[in-house]
Amino acid sequence: MTLFSTERQKRDDKGIIQIKVLRAVFPLTVPVMAGYIALGIAYGLLMSSAGLGVVWTLLMSLFIYGGSGQFLAVSLISGGATLVQVALLTLVLHFRHLFYGLSLITQFRDTGWRKTYLIFGLTDETYALLTASQVPAGVAPPDFYFAVTLLDQIYWVVGSVLGCTVGSLITFNTAGVDFAMTALFVVLLADQVKKAEHRLPAAIGLGCSLLSLFFFGAGNFLIPALAAITLLLLVSRPRLERKVSPP
Numbered sequence: 001m002t003l004f005s006t007e008r009q010k011r012d013d014k015g016i017i018q019i020k021v022l023r024a025v026f027p028l029t030v031p032v033m034a035g036y037i038a039l040g041i042a043y044g045l046l047m048s049s050a051g052l053g054v055v056w057t058l059l060m061s062l063f064i065y066g067g068s069g070q071f072l073a074v075s076l077i078s079g080g081a082t083l084v085q086v087a088l089l090t091l092v093l094h095f096r097h098l099f100y101g102l103s104l105i106t107q108f109r110d111t112g113w114r115k116t117y118l119i120f121g122l123t124d125e126t127y128a129l130l131t132a133s134q135v136p137a138g139v140a141p142p143d144f145y146f147a148v149t150l151l152d153q154i155y156w157v158v159g160s161v162l163g164c165t166v167g168s169l170i171t172f173n174t175a176g177v178d179f180a181m182t183a184l185f186v187v188l189l190a191d192q193v194k195k196a197e198h199r200l201p202a203a204i205g206l207g208c209s210l211l212s213l214f215f216f217g218a219g220n221f222l223i224p225a226l227a228a229i230t231l232l233l234l235v236s237r238p239r240l241e242r243k244v245s246p247p
Helices: 002-049 054-063 068-078 083-093 097-103 112-120 124-132 141-169 179-195 200-216 222-241
Strands: none
Touching: 002 054, 002 068, 002 124, 002 141, 054 068, 054 141, 068 083, 083 222, 097 124, 112 141, 124 141, 200 222
């Protein structure tokens, strides 16, 4: 009986710790919650207007969870795109996630069973929180990464299902709602630039993107821009990591 009580207490304590982690992390995710619920509603409206119901919306948000990729999927499915076209366009659109993953190798190294989900759930907004936020006091880093990723996906799922449900009941003009994703990117970028110790990476990203857009066009600029950004950041790394000597 004593052994059983001890094991039960351990499980209860672990549950309490996880709730405390979620409570500690939640305030940091509020900006993403506001954006994801709004964006999810917009996505759900698009799914409803394309004739795809709540079940498909829920499944895509649970198992694809691609944000901009899901917006793209609506137009591809509606346009009768082939599986190969969907795969190639999705790869190009989410190619930037390769660089996200490379920059988080060290942080995710000791996350254990959480690692697979952390890789799956790494969106632009989650990446911004994981790289720009301080881990709350008393929270282990792996628990922090997991809680941020989980909460962000919950917001997205809730918003998308809500939007599709409302869209099936009320007719909306969905023209322009996909711009909400771009607006959220801009807000998160502005917040990161304000908090950054160095503005050079932001300048490199902006400059390379504009030049690539000019030379390659809107449909082909992403991969050249990412390649140029990566090269310049590698070259600039010693300067960025150099500590300022005290006077």
